[in-house]
Amino acid sequence: MVIFEAAKAITELTGVTSRELTPAITVLQLFLSSSKPVLRFAAVRTLNKVAMTHPMAVTNCNIDMESLISDQNRSIATLAITTLLKTGNESSVDRLMKQITNFMSDIADEFKIVVVEAIRSLCLKFPLKYRTLMNFLSNILREEGGFEYKKAIVDSIVILIRDIPDAKESGLLHLCEFIEDCEFTYLSTQILHFLGIEGPKTSDPSKYIRYIYNRVHLENATVRASAVSTLAKFGAMVDSLKPRIFVLLRRCLFDSDDEVRDRATLYLNTLGADGAIVGEPANEFLFGSLDVPLVNLETSLKNYEPSDEPFDISSVPREVKTQPHAEKNAPSKKPTGLGSPPTGPVATVDTYEKLLSSIPEFSGFGKLFKSSAPVELTEPETEYAVNVVKHIFDQHVLFQYNCTNTIPEQLLENVTVIVDASDAAEFAEVASKPLQSLPYDSPGQSFLAFEKPGGVAAVGRFSNTLRFIVKEVDPSTGEVEDDGVEDEYQLEDLEVVAADYMLKVAVSNFRNAWENMNPDSERIDEYGLGPRESLVEAVNAVINLLGMQPCEGTEVVPSNSRSHSCLLSGVFIGNVKVLARLSFGIDGQKEVAMKLAVRSDEESISDLIHEMVASG
Structure with missing residues (x-):
């Protein structure tokens, strides 16, 4: 032994x-x-x-x-x-x-x-x-x-x-x-x-x-x-096979299952059998990728009320949201409501957009592109729980600070977050909305908006300080003292990174989507990612850095594998589709090398993705 x-x-x-x-x-x-x-x-x-x-x-x-x-x-x-x-x-x-x-x-x-x-x-x-x-x-x-x-x-x-x-x-x-x-x-x-x-x-x-x-x-x-x-x-x-395929599909019109019959009818019409007029290229219909996640499309269709207005697929949220696995009935002091990710399958963009458009200070910002998952700015079990959601617009970034007061003997008033943006040169503060009152265990939101260059993935670090007036409360009667004391509470720093400008949008057929993307937009380079604990860690780090959606299960790295390929897709701000192919390899010294190929609707975005990796 x-x-x-x-x-x-x-x-x-x-x-x-x-x-x-x-x-x-x-x-x-x-x-x-x-x-x-x-x-x-x-x-x-x-x-x-x-x-x-x-x-x-x-x-x-x-x-x-x-x-x-x-x-x-x-x-x-x-x-x-x-x-x-x-x-x-x-x-x-x-x-x-x-x-x-x-x-x-x-x-x-x-x-x-x-x-x-x-x-x-x-x-x-x-x-x-x-x-x-x-x-x-x-x-x-x-x-x-x-x-x-x-x-x-x-x-x-x-x-x-x-x-x-x-x-x-x-x-x-x-x-x-x-x-x-x-x-x-x-x-x-x-x-x-x-x-x-x-x-x-x-x-x-x-x-x-x-x-x-x-x-x-x-x-x-x-x-x-x-x-x-x-x-x-x-x-x-x-x-050359089309006439024979038509014969076989027509036989399927008599199948006992309605799904089989409907598909046969649809494809015969799509391929132009019997002189049918083809409304769009058959290849695009059969091989094209669906731009919206199926779970979001299903939910939107269920919520659609029959009316004179036809269903608009462009209204379906395009971002994929992962849902937290919270324990049932578990007591928590973290913010609830809009301060935490919604429990439904639809992405939060619709919910947030309705909220933000109802606030006059922010209603002129245009269409909301993306809302991030909440980022914690306080440690668990502290007297004040604060997290922030980053809302991304074309020319603005809006911070929604979700605050919870966990002290029964206190009422907070005029709650604001003071932000030092000296490390975010491209951002200029333009509007804010303080929280008037924050009673015990009743979440509320304070907002702060920054202007940035339009269509640009501006990045920066923001220092945050929670400022408020504290008033004592008698827990037994609920009476609040008239006089209050101004106080501050230091929060964690917040970063806006390039991945905040990328939507996770899956494609149903990556290879076809890749081949249909302009090959002139392709940018290829190789990178040394340095020593890593494992290939899994390296793959996850790059996926998180780019903020893109893994396709076809390629985010899963086989155990003990020394090489791996990963396929990513997304939509960059400005509605620019982006696809990426990544090849990883790890040597005996646990040094990881990566080859990255990117295609997009705009060549400049392909270059930007490489810049994100090089600087990250």
Whole structure:
């Protein structure tokens, strides 16, 4: 135990070199052949961690670890497999695949998922071996397994198709064969959606039509509806297939499910069947991204009152708001009402806009672009609780200070926030609205507005001091003394950052949105982000810095991953759409490098996004 702990401690040293690792690796290698399972497990688990940062240092142990693939303890065998996949070279891939094939049937699904993720990383490392690895993935895809396991395999095949162009055709056919007997509706619909995007771009799109149309006859209504949409995409993208697609869609008009029938009718009309007049380009309709979050659209439609005025999609809030998970009935001294994020799914912009437009001092500021989440300016459990919401307009920034008095024996009057903007040169104070009275545990708002250059992402730091008149209150009778004392309370500083001028707006199809964006607006650069605790921390830091919406679940970094790609979208002030592709990598010294590609409606905004990263 002492020897193992000493070796493990050496491997966990920050900045340890390969030379310093050698004696520890030698000891762990001896443990791999121990008769005690606990020693074998401890050694292979430690070597698995070392392989993430120093794979070459572990290669000497590969022969010993290959013998552990057949270990009776399946945990040891799984760790041995994944370590070999991280440290193996291109010439050893075929041999490893043969050994893993026999091994997979003996382990539980959770272990299989770990192996699949390791194989995905290996294929991206050695793209020339995609045939061997793709065949392995397709074979295990046809075997028995639960949803999470099958989803991990499908996700791996999709990633390989996207990142290795030569793997596209074979990968799509493997997915087509899988949906022939797939028992999971979610996976079938996801694969059909992916086929609709990638299939029309292949050398022979017609060979996928049979697999897709089979779903219309043999599956449940959800999958049938998805298949109809996929067929329509082939018709929109491949003119030579359009007549055949029309025939298939017309057959779907007699389906037993109304959703399937409605989709078929809609797509026939959209694609111009029977001489129908096409109101807008079919490609834009089928592949274009929805500019508003679905949850916001759903809520707005539910709130829409039927009238002579048609529903206006431009009135739907476009910002995605995350909701706090507050404990029920938990006592809290923090501000409530407008001082805290609303509990409904609709973004707060509508609620705040109604409030601010009703105040004469601010009614002339124009349309509200964005309201931030509340920023705490006081520590918990202090005598006064204050947070601030930043309201962003084209030429103004308005601070809404939400204040709560937590002392029963006091009444605060003429409550204002005195702001020192000496570190915010581009801002000029233009209006304010003090809070006349602040009784105990009754939240109220004080406002302060600054003017800034129009359409510019002006940034700065603001020092805040709460100023008020204190009057004593008799808690038993509620009587307030006539005389008061002027007092001040120091608050935390507040920053307006570039991300405050960015709305989180998702796109439903990032790749299509990217390709439709002007390529001349693209700006690409590479950055060193310095040492980080993990890749997860680096990804989250950049997302928070830019204030953009992650797309397609790319904000989730796989465990133990040394590289990751992230897709972001948003709308910059002035209604400028912005898309960003980020590629991260982390080395053995935990130094993180990032490649950033940005496209937007305006080239100057693409440059600005890079400036935000460079200065942040």
